[in-house]
Amino acid sequence: MQYDYDLLVIGGGSGGLAASKEAAALGAKVAVCDYVTPSPKGTTWGLGGTCVNVGCIPKKLMHQACLLGLAVEDAKSFGWKLPDEKTHDWETMVNNVQDYISGLNFRYRTELRTKKVDYLNALAVFVDEHTVELTDRKGNVSRKTAENFIVATGGRPKYLGIPNEMELCITSDDLFSLSSPPGKTLVVGASYVALECAGFLRGLNYDTTVMMRSIPLRGFDQQCAEMICSYMEEEGTKFIRGCIPAKIEKAESGKIKVFWKPTNGGDTMESDEYDTVMLAIGRYALTEQCGVQNAGIKTDPSSKKIIGTGTGVGLTEQSNVDHIYAIGDVLHGYPELTPVAIQAGILLARRIFGASSKAMDYEKVPTAVFTPVEYGCVGLSEEDAIARHGEENIEVYHQSFKPLELTVPGRGDNAGYLKVIVDKKDNERVLGMHYLGWGAGEIMQGFAIALKLRATKEDLDELVGIHPTSAELFTTLKVTKSSGLDFRQAG
Ligand code: FAD
């Protein structure tokens, strides 16, 4: 054999693990390299990538901790006798979440062994287009060659680029394993990582502030995004809008002093002291770090992500170097989501090794934001629907509601909203579905298939609801935005 491997996958995260196991199952000789460079705070983790260690999994579990706190309060209205004072122990939550993650890390290592994928716990850097140099934790260096490569290196949190931030601030890479309670926290950034983390921190009773430089949840439906912020504000999260940190320093009190200024050019500087400052201002792709330039792989100048060519066996995931592919968060222009990375990885492995010609469909990917009021959506936001189809060609059906479960506890007046956007010129075909409320991820997972199968508003109307649920309201939506009628649920 000319090369050490038929396929060498760089990155053992969601996409890399899925692709390597699938390729090995098809009879290929496969290796996966995974190496975690410690965060500036020294946090590191095991095999499995972002989702398992510092993303979806710990985030969802901590969101659950927040929901349980509210449920305990609700339980009293349903007759449960519980102590008036409830307290939360951060260390217990972190230890139990981290124990669960360690179990997953172990399971992934075992699975690779069973499925005959070589696991190389080393940092891989391209030397040329068929060779990588591997450096392990102890500094041992070796080289491996492969006929094909999949780059699945994901990304890491960005920093602001101001003095002291790496020493004084944390990112989501550090939050989920923080050994002591975060205390009064400032979260900088307003996309879903920022709002989700702020949401559960507030739910766990920490004084929490979000500093937003422009809009919340860029790219998502803005009406829904603003509703999430209102809900979070009602629950006690503070928002500083239109501002960015200008200076961060250690205060005499031992806390972290943050000075911020408005983005509109004003020069009024304000400041406050926090126990924890978490930056959630986006992520950069780990492409230069794995030497893509040495293999001649083209990246997008702004995102630094690998550009897919859309031709050849690799289709979208094939780079300009024919035998080098990219999946997951390092592929330019596609949603940064775990199931997207996994599905793209599996389908790509099948195409490379001739088992199928099926391409990944990146359209109509459903997603959820696990803020205290959850948000799930599939298809276009109202803004994107207007931009693509023209305001005159779309209609929006919508309704707000109070979930039945919250009626007895007497909370959550603004805890439910749903919206269906349709194309008036195409038989009211559904362009986007949006749901704010409990179980948003579970609900939108089901409705997403309706969009994939090109459902119309009439199809939704003909669907029989499941009663009593919140999702059944998707089958009875009558109020259109253009009518201007009251969209609050009656009775
Ligand atoms: P990753 O999972 O990031 O894996 C890349 C791996 O490659 C890492 O282990 C990395 O250390 C390793 N690596 C990098 N460079 C090298 C190298 N040169 N040599 C060897 N190894 C290397 N997605 C969802 O679908 N749902 C969610 O709820 C969700 N929540 C999230 C919450 C947070 C806080 C964050 C940060 C992300 C969240 N995501 C969520 C996104 C999701 O985690 C990513 O889309 C997904 O992990 C991408 O998978 P990947 O395989 O592309 O990369």
Ligand code: NA7
């Ligand atoms: P995103 O989606 O890239 O959003 C970044 C957020 O941070 C967004 O609100 C930005 O505001 C804000 N931002 C960016 N740079 C700055 C600076 N310099 N100062 C203040 N605020 C800033 O990042 P996420 O971390 O939420 O998620 C990244 C991906 O990881 C996501 O797609 C998941 O799949 C996992 P803006 O709207 O640009 O004004």
